[in-house]
Amino acid sequence: MSHKLQVGEMKEVYLIDKDIWGHFNYIFSSKSKNSTTYKFVLVKSLLENLYNVNERLELTYDSLFSSFAKIYWNLVIHHNLNQINMTGKKAEVQKILHDIQAKYQLPQTLVFDKLSHEVQIDVITKVKRKCKLNVMGALYGDTGSTIYDFDNKTEMIRINPAFYSFMQRFQRVLNYLTNYQLALFLEKFNDQGDTTNLLLKVENVSKRASLDQFYYLLTSLYKGNCFYCGKLIKKKESAHVDHFIPWSFVQADQIWNLVIACKSCNLSKNDKLADDRYLSSLIDRNMGILETDLVHRSDMKVYSERKLTDLYKYSIDNGFTDFWAPKKIII
């Protein structure tokens, strides 16, 4: 019963892409036990955290379950969607979230991002405590004990390098696949829930309602000019926080990937990749961050120039080949 395991060691086997596709096919097939949406949300959380690993490819449960808890809050509370394959029953995670919602008397409309820091920590801690017991061993078992080492005591995983490289190279298609399977499950087991445009909801369930908190963090480093065109941005309302590597690819908000841009650059860049001279500028900007107090943030602790360069390269490999640069540059 692998889903009951509390610790698991990665099997040392040589894996090629074909084997790993086989493991993902199995996870999403009817052969894998999927009585709840747990495995789909865990895979989604892993993909969101690909660049939060350290150089040994270790990832903390705090990081992993921040994503996991956020996704579930938005699915269960905000969208009112059942997460188990039985009507009239609730998955454990639903019970936890409904209890927290009742405890703080929170309206259903609130997305995770809008909860107070205190409530967010409460949600993450409780979801992590309960769900780690069932989900970490389950995914490990589905991949024939090859995807990661995990330990529910130390609350760390170490991802298999072959799986890690595979997830980087096929990140976009794995995201599509996971979102599609999750939406399919939710459609099947939700009669009353908010099932209109389900795939769109699942795709956007991780997106922040506002990037304002990053604006305030970045202003300490920014001299008032757009990162791309150099134009002076006079008002805060005209300043946009932009994901240098598009959000649709990274699905995460690491400060080392965020810049302040003018409205026109942000809108015209949209879902495109900026050309590579901006990659060099961002590397320099991030070197500046390393000399400030922001260096203690958890996303900066795992930052490296190599990680950003790899992410840029993998976004091209994943189809972001439409390079963008502003029409007019002010020097």
Ligand SMILES: [Zn+2]
């Ligand atoms: Zn601009």
